[in-house]
Amino acid sequence: MTRREDGVWPKGGGNIGEILRNADFSVSGLGPVKGWPVCLRYIVEVVLNSRQPKFVAWGPDLAFIYNDAYVPIFPDRHPGALGKPFTEVWSDIWPQFEPIVHATLQGESHTFEELLIPMRRDGRTEDTWFTFSYTPLRDEKGAIGGLLCATMEVSAQVIAKRRERHALEELRSKSDALSIVNAAGAAITAELNIDRLTQIAVDAGVALTGAEFGAFFYNVDDGEGGSYMLYALSGVERKNFEKFPMPRNTKVFAPTFTGEGVVRSDDILLDPRYGQNAPYAGMPNGHLPVRSYLAVPVKSRSGAVIGGLFFGHAQPGRFTGAAEASLVSLAGQAAVAIDNARLLHAADVEIARRSSIESQLRRLNETLELRVANEIAERQQAEAALQQSQKMESIGKLTGGVAHDFNNLLQVISGNLQLLGKDVPNDGRAKERISNALAAVERGSRLANHLLAFGRRQALEPKVINMGRLVTGMDDMLRRALGEEVEIETMVSGGLWNTFADPVQIENAVLNLTINSRDAMEGSGKLTIEVGNAFLDDSYCRIHPEVTAGQYVVLAVTDSGCGMPPEVMVQAFEPFFTTKPEGRGTGLGLSMVYGFVKQSGGHVKIYSEVGEGTTIKLYLPRSFQTEDRVASNEAPPSVGGTETILVAEDDDGVRATVVEMLTDLGYYVLKARDAQSALTVIESGAHIDVLFTDVVMPGALKSPELARMARQRLPNIAVLYTSGYTENSIVHGGRLDPGLELLSKPYTREALARKIRLVLAHNAHRLHATAGPADIPGTTPPEITHAKLKLLLVEDDAFIRMDTAEILHDLGYEVIDVESGEQGVEILVHTKIDIIVADVGLPGMSGPAFAAKAREVLPSVGLVFATGNSELPDASRFSGSVLLSKPFSSRALDLAVKTATQQRPIA
Template identity: 85%
Template sequence: MTRLEDGVWPRGGGSIGDILRNSGFSGCSLGPVKSWPASLRHIVELVLNSRQANFVVWGPELAFIYNDAYVPIFPERHPGALGKPFAEVWSDIWPQFGPIVRAALQGESQLFEELLIPMRRDGRIEDTWFTFSYTPLRDEAGAIAGLLCATMEVSAQVIAKRRERHALEELRLKSEALSIVNAAGAAITAELNVDRLTKIAVDAGVALTGAEFGAFFYNVDDGEGGSYMLYALSGVDRKNFDKFPMPRNTKVFAPTFSGECVVRSDDILLDPRYGQNAPYSGMPMGHLPVRSYLAVPVKSRSGAVIGGLFFGHAQPGRFTDAAQASLVSLAGQAAVAIDNARLLRAAELEIARRSSIEDKLRKLNETLEMRVASEIAERQQAEAALQQSQKMESIGKLTGGVAHDFNNLLQVISGNLQLLGKDISNDGRAKERISNALAAVERGSRLASHLLAFGRRQPLEPKVVNIGRLVAGMDDMLRRALGEEIEVETMVSGGLWNTFADPIQIENALLNLAINSRDAIEGSGKLTVEVGNAFLDDSYSRTHPEVTAGQYVVLAVTDTGSGMTPEVMAQAFEPYFSTKPEGRGTGLGLSMVYGFVKQSGGHVKIYSEVGEGTTVKLYLPRSFQTEDRVANNEAAPPAGGTETILVAEDDEGVRATVVEMLTDLGYHVLKARDGQSALTVLESGAHIDLLFTDVVMPGPLKSPELARMARERLPNIAVLYTSGYTENSIVHGGRLDPGLELVSKPYTRDALARKIRHVLASSASRRQATTGPGPAPGTTSREGTHDRTRLLLVEDDAFIRMDMAEILQDLGYDVIDAESGEQAVEILTHTAVDIIVADVGLPGMSGPAFAAKAREIFPSVGLVFATGNNHLPDASRFSGSVLLLKPFSSSALDQAVKTAFRQRPIA
């Protein structure tokens, strides 16, 4: 404990105590410590011995004395602030704090909770929040001579609360939007008058988007290219449009009236299609001001365009992706209702003409009522499924985010324990304790892995797998895990399809399900594992909005256990939910299975009855490629080497342990604390064989960009990534990007040793394989597939993208897909491609705009533009590009890719 005795500060009193002792505090208005009054020395003793941030101000100038716990609050001002006048130290915020200090000096004790204080840190002003109290201090005469402050920074808590409120507000807005869509859908579906139902749709659209006005225009061709007829208006008086002619079929309106696509512009005045409506050049004089613009076509079941919903706002950037999605749904409902209204009107005309069809009309009405009831019931079921999906997504984001820092901590602990184990190899008790500690680290790692799996944040390494073969290979393991009292039966259907998923995670999922079944059986019983093919159709997808209709491979695990109640089934996939007694499970098994299957693009379903048992079905998407056979590197003995490795890691503890591990393995190790420091080492001219970099590092230079720049400077360098949480920087669509290598934290010394040898060997093999020129697209190997031609497919429509990817893979191309130009640019920063097939009408960044960026990154890449138009804007900019007109056949697609490869520019 720090004490003041005879005005001398004893040695060992702490850093601030040392300053007082060494300097004698001669620069302070209070004079030397020994001259201080006893009341001041006593309160300073309490402050300096406190572990909470405290300070005292005393005397006419309010000399400022604080403890070591206070230093992190203002490191830039320490130690110069010690003993200085309070108003001088905090001159930048004195206007805010002066009145508070004066009130305290007048005897008023004060408490402030979560007070906003603009704080200067690192040379800039940032918002911080503090909870603190001011207590007046009296001298020996009883007069107020100063004040005591106890404080605590609560910035992180305040920011977390704000983020939580923001997330809840977003959820509320989504719920309100869903409620509006459902209410409007129900009203529209039941309405058979076109005027009224279009007015309902426009009113709902204005409420959903926040538009200043909205309208529905009926599609009428006047024979001169004009499309017009205002049917419904909301937000403004109809007289605002009476003095203007109806919209012509210009470049802005054509995509809507032709049914080509949705048109959304943050600022229509900047849209290249705007202003091309002779005799005007934009909106006519006196027209309502429009900057934000959103137009959605309304299309009949037959495909004909009925009209369009148009919305505008005088301010730019007012319409969001969510608003657009809601309007697309609303337009579909309006189209169905208009079709129904037309059908009824035609029936009424027929009734007037022939009374004999009254019976048919009655049946039609009954059918219509049944369809309305069916659609409402289906929508309610879909809404419930969507709410459950959103709930699981929210929980997944929360649990997945925990693992990043946790894995870094585990890596430091694990690395140091392994290194310590070498130093005490002859101490049996110590080795046993280290072994126990490492086992605890492994349990922590599995816990973090389960959290990442549920949160769909784990970096999967999917392969083309035959699940039947994989399950057969696990038969002995399952029997050992379940014990002799449980009978195990495995059934694999003939003609089983392949799937594209991470085989290790499939094994983990099956083992988790089997262990859950064992615990539910509690004694003797039977476990059945079935593998077969399945097709989930559109009707199933409508009642399960998170499921994409298509072909799947289904893995089903059935037990004869106690079964589940409906309430338990509703919570079964939530993390930490368990019906087992305490100590018999973590509650993470099913949540891990759920997260893995969802991240793999699949679907999970539970069927259970109390007392009858449970079946869990995992649906994984079908793959049309041949099965991958990958060698198991885990069996190889760990080995070191003499190569040079550059370690880029921002966490000091992790960096220190991995450097010592690699040095112990014989490698020459260079180190860097971030991407920019690593780039400096790369540019120093040092010979480096492998870059070992953390995925998530501070600073502007991210690890994928660092790897790309490293290969530019050292073409033969190998790259190995590591992370406890990838945050999608090298994982897209739940899959590790092709050609990348990753070792997940925490890793053991042996696992790191094997992975580094594997990456170095693979790099050497690639260099040897690429010493001669490779074949062009269209050439085939003996198996008839294309040799290593990498193709990037950019298409925003999920169904078109999925179909094209399968066609291209069947043609033998190595396909990477992206749903937007922005995502495709991110992929190109760390992945080289030979050919790009891009849709012209991409949302956000257009196809040509993306192609221009792609040519900046890879000047010799081949380009194929897919479009429904017969020409490409600015085609002269893209030399050698090929135009592929929709719709196209697989042979036309293959021929376009081959032509683009032959015509690509030579860099």
């Protein structure tokens, strides 16, 4: 088609053709239409007459020429876009189309289907999709002068297809979800184990929601808002939650645990209920990140909340309404399954209980006659043991009373013999006779002491001791005493407990038992000494009614001797009973051992068979206190002095003898026949350094009261008691009262001299320790040091406990160590404790639980928590408490105790 001679555009081409036929119309870079090249006019006429949206971009400015079908694509740009440069018309999408245009102008053709083009329409950018082609256009010379685009907007079709695809995916998702719910429901319904069925539910929930992890928490009401146990976990390892406490009824968790409804949050951090509860105010440090949150309560048929299904994801907006609906269905199936499992378990328990009762009843009927016979035999055995115990108690009272008078007689004889010995020549028969007489007095004294021991009337001086260490230390002495023909083996159990007993009496008991064993073996055989821990239970105590159930340290001496027949075993502990030939034994060795053990709160048991040997076991009660340091037994020299001593003694013979012995030692002696007379002497204003008083004297005023009143009037006075039988006036529970000094009758001149000097030395130490600023010129009031503090160490690890106790002991603290909180509670009942050093992770009762009980008993007790964690357990509950991180040095331990002392609450 050619243009007319006048250059007017041919008719046709629609509205765009009318615009182009306007003689004044000019195109960017091309000028008026009549000046266009023929090829361009031809191409434009084809475009204008096409019903498909098309445009031509021609010339150096790529002038944009389009047809009427193209106008609906950009109605807001028409007609201003006609003839304008391509880059101006489509400036908003030029970055996307520039490489396509340039490639086309290089001679490449392009076709695009459903290309997404963000296009501005009506003042806003919207997503549109087009299918179009770009074709290069050549001029008369064959050079590329522009491009041709044929296009079609397919936005509606693309959106429709996407909606269809989304609908199909949602349908497929619902189908998959329904399949998961149905499969999980079938598995849950068939499962009777709650652990497994909750795990199935959580795993299915993670699959349904796409959560990163999920959990099922079991609802346990502790009366304080709820406490919850992690029952099942999916998606992460359990160790991710081990260091965090179980969730409480916070504002986020409450709707689930109370059954109010589902909680679904696209971002839980933005939820107004989040972070409203102390102490963490949100998730604690180290918790898995949670943004998307979905929780569904699991409720039983009765409406009670069993627990909750919880799911989380680190990204927000991950849980849909469909996921929520699926979880509600899953939670319902889980609830029914749990109810059924509980009912079945309850039925099984009831069936088992009834079956057990029926079985027990059947066995009871079968064994009733035998049990009755055994019960009668056990009762007869217990009655026999009780009768024997009562018999021994009666004999003990009798022998104790006899020993008291016997000791007074021996004291008079001994004292006069010693005084008489000074008046006779060192050589000659008289001196020898006095020596023989004193030896007889000494044997009589030992006999009296054995009687007192059997009668449980001796004044014990118990200490907290390690029996194994004590017995091991006797090894050399026993080998010398028993001879080379006796093979001695000593065995001490590991982890041996301490006991509270008189170490001297234990040594005497061991010596008596081993000598008896040597004699039973006729001087040759094997002797085994064992020390270990033991527990005597209620069943044992029913047969032995004199025994208290509990923990004991047991000392067993076993020999390979001739053994004992039953009739000898029954009488073995009675005084003066012996199977040895005349002159070989007094029959008081085992009776002394029996009395000492009973007086110490223990128990004695003999196991023996004729021809097989004998084992004697001594059970002494366990002590929870730390071992006392036993002072050296080396006696001070027997010297006199020039101090003033007041002697209070009702026996005229004893008084005269002791006065003469003290005078002979250089002391100035005052005397009184009873306590009241002694008090009169004290109140006379006379200077007195030592009150030497008999324990048992006639009159209303007793010796302990005399000593108390003497100290009130003369604060610097020292007190020394003497007696052959204490009658519990200064001995309680078989133990000499703390801080008292006793010289048992009969005593020698040398023993009296040493004891007087020892008492004076102890009194001087007491006065120095209690002296205040007014007593010591130039001093300031002494600061209370940690040496006066009593510590309770609670640590279950034996090695840590022993090492820590030793460190504290070396630092100067008084330490009691136990291995559990339960044992610590027993200590607190009867012992005043200043500071508690407790491990946090104790088995059974935890360190914080024990500390809470300790603060109930002792509100001002200081607390040191030893732990590998970096924070105090619930520090708000334990004011003034101190954290001691493991491992710790002795310096850190000392600093922690001192800090806890300073921070102790004021009761």
